[in-house]
Amino acid sequence: MSKRQISMVLDLNKCIGCNTCSIACKTLWTRDEGMEYMWWNTVNTLPGKGTPKNWEEMGGGFRDGKAKPGHIPSRDEFGEAWAFNYTEVFEGGKKGKGSHLQPAGKPEWGPNWDEDQGGGSYPNGYSFYMPRICNHCSNAACLEACPRNAIEKRSEDGIVTINEDRCRGYRFCMSACPYKKIYFNEQTKTAQKCIFCFPRIDQGVAPACARQCPGRLRFVGYRDDEEAPIWKLVEKWKVAIPLHPEYGTEPNVFYVPPLNPAAFDENGNIDESKPRIPDEYLISVFGPQVLDSLKILKAEMAKRKAGEPSELMDILIAYKWEDNFGGFDRDPQTIDWHMAGNEAHPIADDSNGRFAGSDEVSPVKIIDPRANA
Amino acid sequence: MKAQYIKNVDLKQLRDLKSDFWKKIQPNILPMNPTPVAMQPTQAIRSEWESKPYGLVKEVSLSAAHNGRFVAFRLEWTDPNQDENRHDNSIFSDGAAVMLASVPGAPVTLMGAPGMPVNILYWRADEGEQGRNIVAEGIGTSRTVDQEMVVCTEQWANNTWQVIIARPLKIDTKEGIAQLSSGKEMAYGVVIWNGAGGERAGIKSYAAGGDQLVIGEAG
Ligand code: SF4
Ligand code: SF4
Numbered sequence: 001m002s003k004r005q006i007s008m009v010l011d012l013n014k015c016i017g018c019n020t021c022s023i024a025c026k027t028l029w030t031r032d033e034g035m036e037y038m039w040w041n042t043v044n045t046l047p048g049k050g051t052p053k054n055w056e057e058m059g060g061g062f063r064d065g066k067a068k069p070g071h072i073p074s075r076d077e078f079g080e081a082w083a084f085n086y087t088e089v090f091e092g093g094k095k096g097k098g099s100h101l102q103p104a105g106k107p108e109w110g111p112n113w114d115e116d117q118g119g120g121s122y123p124n125g126y127s128f129y130m131p132r133i134c135n136h137c138s139n140a141a142c143l144e145a146c147p148r149n150a151i152e153k154r155s156e157d158g159i160v161t162i163n164e165d166r167c168r169g170y171r172f173c174m175s176a177c178p179y180k181k182i183y184f185n186e187q188t189k190t191a192q193k194c195i196f197c198f199p200r201i202d203q204g205v206a207p208a209c210a211r212q213c214p215g216r217l218r219f220v221g222y223r224d225d226e227e228a229p230i231w232k233l234v235e236k237w238k239v240a241i242p243l244h245p246e247y248g249t250e251p252n253v254f255y256v257p258p259l260n261p262a263a264f265d266e267n268g269n270i271d272e273s274k275p276r277i278p279d280e281y282l283i284s285v286f287g288p289q290v291l292d293s294l295k296i297l298k299a300e301m302a303k304r305k306a307g308e309p310s311e312l313m314d315i316l317i318a319y320k321w322e323d324n325f326g327g328f329d330r331d332p333q334t335i336d337w338h339m340a341g342n343e344a345h346p347i348a349d350d351s352n353g354r355f356a357g358s359d360e361v362s363p364v365k366i367i368d369p370r371a372n373a
Numbered sequence: 374m375k376a377q378y379i380k381n382v383d384l385k386q387l388r389d390l391k392s393d394f395w396k397k398i399q400p401n402i403l404p405m406n407p408t409p410v411a412m413q414p415t416q417a418i419r420s421e422w423e424s425k426p427y428g429l430v431k432e433v434s435l436s437a438a439h440n441g442r443f444v445a446f447r448l449e450w451t452d453p454n455q456d457e458n459r460h461d462n463s464i465f466s467d468g469a470a471v472m473l474a475s476v477p478g479a480p481v482t483l484m485g486a487p488g489m490p491v492n493i494l495y496w497r498a499d500e501g502e503q504g505r506n507i508v509a510e511g512i513g514t515s516r517t518v519d520q521e522m523v524v525c526t527e528q529w530a531n532n533t534w535q536v537i538i539a540r541p542l543k544i545d546t547k548e549g550i551a552q553l554s555s556g557k558e559m560a561y562g563v564v565i566w567n568g569a570g571g572e573r574a575g576i577k578s579y580a581a582g583g584d585q586l587v588i589g590e591a592g
Contacts, residue, residue, distance in 0.1 A: 060417075069421040072463045145417030147513050147574045170573045174462060176417040184462045189499070 002158035005138065005223045006196060007230045008210065009240040010131055011256040011316055014217035017129040019043050019112065021209035021218075025133075028208045029195070034187025036081035039111050040194035041209045043131040047119035047281065050130070051111045052077035052180050061141050061178030062248030070175035078183070079110035119281070123268065126277045128258040133209065134181040134194035135242070135251030136160045142193075145176030157222070158252065159196040167191055178247035199337075204330040211325075211332070216318040221326020223252065228326030229315050230254075237312045238289075239296050245287040256316065257282060257290045259297060374401045374582065376437035376444055378555070378589040387438060387445040388526045388539050395447060400434040403563055403580035412483075413575045414513045422576055430565040430578040435471075441591050444553055445539040446471045446494065454569040455498070455529040465568035466499040469536050473551040473586065474560040475508070481562045482581055484509040490549030494538045496525040498568065504538055508549045512575065518548040542588070553588050561586040 025041040042051040050056065052073035060070030082103030089099045118127025136153075140160050143151040150166035151173060153159070162173070162182075169189040174182045182193045197207035205211070210218035221228040223235075233240040233256065240254035260282070263274040282290045300312040315323075322329040379387070379394045386392045407428020413419045434449040448469050455467070472481050475490040485491035485508075493507035493515060504523030509515035522544050526537040542553040551559060561582040566572040 067416040067420045069417075074463060075461050078462075141417065145415050147414045147418060148515075149513060168574070171462060171465075172415065172418055172421075172574070175421065186460060 001138070002153055002155050004156065005158035005252055006136070006201060007221065007223045007234070007252040007254065008133070008196075008207070009219040009230055009233045009254045009256065011217040011219075012128055012130070012258045013256060013316075014215040015043070015129040015131055016215055017043055017045065017115070018214060021131055021213050022111075024208040024212035025194070028197070030192075032187070034185040035183075035192065037075060037078055038183040038185075038192065040181070040183075040192075041131065041133050042111055043129055044112060045115050045118055045127050046130045046285065047127070048114040048117060050114075051079070051132075053079075053109050053113070055180040056244070058180055059178065060176045060180070060247070062139065063246075065248070067141065067144065067176065068178075070178065072171055072174045073180050076109060079113065080107065082107055082110070120276070120278075123264040124276055128277075130243075131209075132179065132181070132243070133207075133253060134160060134196070135179055135249065135253045136194075136196055138250035138252060139248065141176040141178060141247075141249050142173035142182060145172040146170075147172065154198070157196075157198075157201060159198050159201065160193075161195055161198065162191050162193060164188060164190045164192075178244065178249060179251075200332065201328060203332075203335050204328055205332045205335070206325040206328040216321055216324060219315075219324045219326070220328050225326050229324060230326055232311070232315060237296060237300075239293045239312065241286050241289045241293050243286065245289075255286065256297070257286055257293050259301075260294060374435070374437065374561075374584060375587045375589050376439045376446075376553075378591045379438050379440055382438075382440050384440070384443045384524075384539065387440055387443055388524065388537050390447070390526060390528055390535050390537060394438060395436065398436045398438060400436040400447070400449070401582075403433050403435055403582065405430055405433055405563070405565060405578035405580045408575050408577055408579050412512065418575065425571075427567075427570055427572055427576045428578040429567040429570045429572065433469075433563050433565055433578075433580055435563055435580075435582075437586065439542060439553075439588060441555075442541060443539055444542050444588070445537050448534070448536045448538070448563065448565075450534055450565055451532055452529070452534050452567060452569075453532045454567075455534075463571070465566070465571055465573050466497050467534065467568045468495070468497040468564075468566040468573075469534070469538070470495040470507075470564045471538055472562040472564065473553075475549045475551045477559070479560070481560045482579070484512050484515065486511055492549070492551040493564075494523050494540055496523075496527065496536050496538050497566075498527065501525065501527065504540075506540065506544070506548075506550060510549070518546065518550065555588055555590045557588045558585040 022041045030038040044050040058071040059068050089101050120126045148166050150163045167190040182191050185192050206220045210220050219229040221230040240256050242251040260275040260277045262270050262272045263276045265271040300310045304310045304313040318324050410423050430450050436447045438445050471494045473492045474481050475492045479485050479489035479491050487510050490508050490510050495505040495507050502525050504525040505517045506519045506522045507515050508518050523540045528535045563580045565578045
């Protein structure tokens with residue numbers, strides 16, 4: 001157990017599936033050789049097979065307190081980083097003969113392969129986006145599985161990291177993590193995963209995937225900070241819930257579940273008695289707590305519509321973007337990352353001269369309409 | 374068993390699978406067994422492997438020789454697959470190691486104990502010639518102390534691995550390695566990992582040397 005636990009809440013009702021978060025993470029952390037196929041942050045469409053393909057059927061985690069055997073996802077299940085024919089397209093064109101941009105070979109799966117397929121059938125088709133990172137679990141299956149004690153949970157904030165000096169590439173963590181959020185690097189021969197941007201956290205900066213999300217749907221902060229959104233969404237309002245709580249790892253990433261519109265009946269009329277997304281499906285993803293969470297959300301939405309105040313809605317609207325970050329709201333551009341990295345965590349300035357900061361698009365200010373009134 | 378003293382050979386010859394002197398040394402055939410599931414250090418490993426076969430290599434042949442400066446261990450075992458680096462997440466390398474008690478009484482079978490280190494001379498197919506000099510003081514504590522002192526020769530042919538693991542008899546270090554010299558005796562063991570069977574870490578075949586390893590007298 002760590003002294004405090006940092007956490008993320010993602011409001012799925014605001015996710016537009018743009019994958020800006022995935023790119024933010026990719027450009028910051030996984031550009032080295034051996035990391036090409038890694039996406040520490042993924043966004044997939046649910047229902048769907050996800051990344052890696054069919055990860056929810058790969059085992060791992062704990063059932064009834066006992067470790068459940070799991071599967072190590074293959075490179076094909078994750079999806080390789082495809083090589084494209086850029087040179088041919090941009091430089092090799094022959095007169096009258098164009099080349100289309102295409103990947104080499106015939107890939108059969110990739111990290112967002114079944115985008116927007118969703119589930120259900122006309123007129124009641126449904127889908128929602130599911131962004132995922134490592135859950136920095138309180139009962140981390142990866143950490144339990146490692147025979148070399150190479151996985152650590154930082155005592156100050158509960159971030160789960162892999163010590164690559166101790167890791168010998170045995171990959172027991174990859175079978176044990178039920179969320180399949182660990183990758184194997186063939187170059188370094190070590191396991192690698194989301195680090196919750198700890199060099200940024202150490203400097204009071206929210207993770208890149210959270211800061212760069214154009215939908216402002218990610219909240220960051222300590223779970224026990226009663227002044228900040230995480231505690232309010234998880235503990236006070238009880239609308240943010242973990243993904244697959246039955247996996248038994250006690251995740252510290254939580255989701256505000258997708259609001260469920262009413263279904264159409266056979267005549268094309270809205271049937272308020274039936275939800276579009278079957279309850280059973282939502283329960284299979286988020287556990288039974290999802291129905292209570294949706295009830296609370298709907299009640300608070302109704303209040304707000306009626307002109308009454310709602311703290312919950314105000315938090316989720318995220319009027320003031322910086323308020324999403326529970327104090328981790330420093331602008332990374334204001335930090336000298338060379339200096340910052342050298343103090344405590346040299347990883348912040350890695351051997352490629354890359355910084356844990358910046359490359360960020362400045363956010364547009366959203367004005368609270370009430371402030372104008 | 375004895376690490377025989379061989380006159381007038383250099384390290385290159387000690388490491389050569391074809392050197393003549395190897396033919397004159399009677400190899401020790403050691404039966405191997407899987408390391409028990411109960412000895413695996415984590416719940417995840419125990420629950421995954423309690424019903425899966427491992428310890429696929431059942432027998433290893435071990436010979437040893439030294440030239441007064443370097444010692445070489447020659448291992449041979451049957452393995453129908455050469456598992457080096459076939460690039461997928463569930464593909465593991467073959468590997469082998471000779472374990473030596475660094476101090477009298479260090480429990481080789483348990484990979485040492487606190488204050489009683491065991492020295493592991495380690496080869497892994499994907500790391501090739503560059504072996505590892507490892508020290509452990511109990512299960513899960515193994516630590517590479519250098520990657521320079523242990524050198525390996527490997528060859529896979531006719532469904533058989535032939536591997537030589539060599540190192541200086543003495544190494545100037547404060548680490549808890551086994552310091553070797555003529556006449557010295559110590560407990561030893563051999564470990565083989567069959568990569569195709571998913572073997573790595575404690576999932577392996579183990580042979581305890583029933584006797585002591587003796588470093589033969591020069592002369
Ligand atoms: S999500 Fe997986 S990798 Fe991350 S802490 Fe939990 S068990 Fe470990
Ligand atoms: S928290 Fe940082 S390391 Fe983790 S997915 Fe987001 S950007 Fe990547």
